[in-house]
Amino acid sequence: MRGRIEPLKAFARKLRAYMPGLLAHCRYPLHTSVLEGINNKIKVITRMAYGFRDDEYFFRKIRAAFPGIG
Numbered sequence: 001m002r003g004r005i006e007p008l009k010a011f012a013r014k015l016r017a018y019m020p021g022l023l024a025h026c027r028y029p030l031h032t033s034v035l036e037g038i039n040n041k042i043k044v045i046t047r048m049a050y051g052f053r054d055d056e057y058f059f060r061k062i063r064a065a066f067p068g069i070g
Helices: 006-014 020-025 031-048 055-065
Strands: none
Touching: 006 020, 031 055
16 A cells, blocks of 8 residues: 555455455465355264254254364
């Protein structure tokens, strides 16, 4: 924004709205294929946990399924 090139400043202003998403991708570089795999595994855990009333246990099972993430 401090530069003198006006098209570059306009581009930076447009990116400002997307900054949280861009930073999140830099911190957690998960691509769509990885996210699809995570969603599928959670869906399987959900089917196996049908009837459980303890939400805390369910979320612990999800965290245990992905030890390196989050």
